Amino acid sequence: MNGEMIRAEAGDLLDWYDVHAREMPWRVGPSARRDGIRPDPYRVWLSEVMLQQTTVAAVRDYFHRFTARWPTVADLAAAADEDVMGEWAGLGYYARARNLLKCARAVVADHGGVFPATREGLLSLPGIGPYTASAISAIAYDLPETVVDGNVERVMARLHDLHVPLPTAKPELTEMAARLTPDARPGDYAQAVMDLGATICTPKSPACGICPWRDPCVARSNGTAPELPKKLPKKPKPIRLGIAYVGRRADGAFLLQRRPDKGLLGGMLGWPGSDWAETVPQDTPPVAAQWRDAGAEARHTFTHFHLRLAIRVADLPMGAEPDTGEFLGPDRFRPSDLPTVMRKAFDLARASFKDGF
């Protein structure tokens, strides 16, 4: 046990938050909250799922588009799968979008269209894990639950100068965070720790001089803050190779393929193509045609490998009968429906056509 008592107090952080809270589309700030305004649980849930491993800057536009198109959880539950996947395209981690729909439909079917107001109830829903269940509990329902995300882990590791590497240190950091969580204003507090981690207690060059917890912070006094939290080394990413076939029919329709729900880019639209492996891919087009190389490869890095994707393009006749995929006209396909790697392939293919497309 770390016998040292941390003197950090939630009140000091809340005082800081009252002045420095960031404004966000899904957030009810401390002032409005004091006036009794509570955030819509649907919007809290949607924002928290979008924010999983994703930056605020990347989420903003997606959140606006989703809430404009589907203002309530019932609207979202009634949406077509392909519409939700297309709207999520580019945000990454597509299992989140699949679980988002499952969750919305479960809330409507099993909970009368209202998100459960307990951590346990929330935890039972698809796509809601320990962090998100606590976040919705605290932010939407003002329950005194402890949120532990990357920000909180970093802040706690520094406050206590804990050098045990993640993920080993996770349970201890969770316990530290729980001890600090106040009974009053748990929603504001949860967001305050995350704002602190995002703006002051940043991964590199933290601004310790203006931190509301600079006095009790052990890592600050020891000069170790910038190197915490420690993390286990990561495995190198191998390079995989593949081929994608961008076929355009005479009427302007493209030959596309819906990917299976499980695995990489599950449920998303993509171009027919080879497997992606560390060996040279087999060149097997989805339909016989005059395929030509686009002259440039799409380079893309996924979570655990680098991909170099060769692009083949072809003009296809109206009578073409491909082995795989389906033709989608402009009415059923927008380039923005594609995950980023597929959009890169599309852009390269387009550039390779003299007449553009």
Added chain:
DNA sequence: CACCCGTGGCA
């Protein structure tokens, strides 16, 4: 429990 699962920004 180890592994799988995206993307864009930034030093």
Added chain:
DNA sequence: TTGCCAAGGGT
């Protein structure tokens, strides 16, 4: 250019 990082969850 490369590596690191961001409000994690599912299996």
